[in-house]
Amino acid sequence: MPIPLLDLQRVHRPLLDQMVAAVRQVLESGQFILGPGVAAFEEAAASYLGVPHAIGVSSGTDALRATLSVLAMTGKKGTVLTTPYTFIATAEAISQAGLVPRFVDVDVHTGLLDLGALPDEPEDIVGIVPVHLFGQCVPMDPLMEYARARGMWVVEDSAQSFGATWKGVQSGAIGAAGCFSFFPSKNLGGAGDGGLVTTCDDELAKYVRASRAHGVLTRKYYSDFLSGNYRLDALQAAILSVKLPHIDEWNRARLKVADRYLELWEESGLLRKGLVRPLARVEGSSHVFHQYVVRVARRDVVAQALSRAGIACAVYYPAPLHVQDAFAYMGHEPEDFPASMELARTTLALPIFPGLTLAEQKEIVNCVATCLRVPESA
Ligand SMILES: Cc1ncc(COP(=O)(O)O)c(C=O)c1O
Structure with a gap:
């Protein structure tokens, strides 16, 4: 018998009836974009991850894009450090937010950002996007110490690390924000694209929430800033709500x-x-x-x-x-x-x-x- 890289059928089989019922409920509700199902998933994810804010978005790429764009808009623009040994979305989102990616090599033993290769001179570096690659965390204590000492923010690319912890704290709950992907093959995956932004910062949460729906902060059909459409749909949230407890x-x-x-x-x-x-x-x-x-x-x-x-x-x-x-x-x-x-x-x-x-x-x-x-x- 062939052996696949990932057998999602094997993972999903015991939950199939529950997933079908959850999808049916969404179909019957007629509420497909955001709404109570997305809010319920966000609440459950925030509680699991130990953060006050979890914002459902349309993909991991959009989680990064929304977060980094808000940081670029509300703070200083400049250079952002990340590694070249990652999926394109990490550095692509930095560029698309109007920031300048600068690569730092990885540790050959772990594949994670090599803390020893971080530059001494901060110059115009405003932030770092560490990637918790393949499912384990970049050593966050020394990284946060490096960033704090130089006034840089840290946005965790947690696309591959849902549920991983650094010294007991969930990935995505340590930096200014965490960005998750629910691409179907991820450890927690939807039945299509989806993503999540986590943060403990009320102000950042407010802006990321607005950024997923065209920069509308308060008044409907009145945009406070230019953004895009990064909303999570209710069908994905329904599937993810069934899967999260597992x-x-x-x-x-x-x-x-x-x-x-x-x-x-x-x-x-x-x-x-x-x-x-x-x-x-x-x-x-x-x-x-x-x-x-x-x-x-x-x-x-x-x-x-x-x-x-x-x-x-x-x-x-x-x-x-x-x-x-x-x-x-x-x-x-x-x-x-x-x-x-x-x-x-x-x-x-x-x-x-x-x-x-x-x-x-x-x-x-x-x-x-x-x-x-x-x-x-x-
Ligand atoms: C490290 C990393 N960052 C970002 C992403 C982007 O996530 P998505 O495919 O949901 O847009 C991925 C997805 O593969 C990823 O592996």
Whole structure:
């Protein structure tokens, strides 16, 4: 049987009746955009995440775009630090908010922002967008300390880290704001696009809330500032409300799968020989394993062997942002960010989801082991 990267049917099956009933209720209500269903989900999400404000928006990209645009409008414009080893949305939203992205390399062991590479001279840097990549938090204590000492804000890109915590505090609840994605494949995913902005700042919340509906702060059909349409729809909120109570159980199941992979790599000898190196876990952060990513010898050969065996795998991300045409204007050379390049060349994401069986994991590990035992010239 083929093994997918993510089997959503397996995750959804026990909740299908509940989801259908929730969708039916929305259809019967005739209230499709925002409304009580979205408000109820926002309240539940705010309570889970431990923040006073959770604002439902149309995607993770729009969560970033709305938040960063408001910060650019209400504060100083300038440069914003982020990494090139992330999904395009992070730096794209910085640019589209009228801010200037500046890349900082990642730590080659974790794939997360390398705090040691942060610039000493703050110059015109106004903020930082750390990405809690693959499901674990960037070390937030030292990052917040760095930012506070220099008067910068921090907006957490929590698209991949719903439910992950830094020293017990939820990702997205630490910086000035957190931006989440409910893309269907995320740990908490909708049945379409969706996103969320979290913040403890009443003023920021007020403006982000307005920004999701054309900058209307108080009076209907009177815009206080230019923005766009970033609203969450009621069908997505209904699905997300059914799924939210299960997020901890699903995240625990993912962690168990990751722990089992580690045991299997050890047993296979691949770990000892350095042929497979899972990305390192960060002390102080919990890990919700949105993706299970390893650095692997002869990555492309292994990927081919897996797909021949019907086992899905993926490369996140094959081209760091600084080598993509969209950011060619920055004039970077590939090796300006060597850790990002190294990870782009050597990492492979393997199947991980609640319900992935031990037998399936053994099959995956055996396939990698068999492939790596074949001499390179074969
Ligand atoms: C790190 C990161 N940021 C932002 C986004 C954008 O989220 P969305 O696809 O919901 O717009 C994603 C989605 O894949 C992501 O992985």
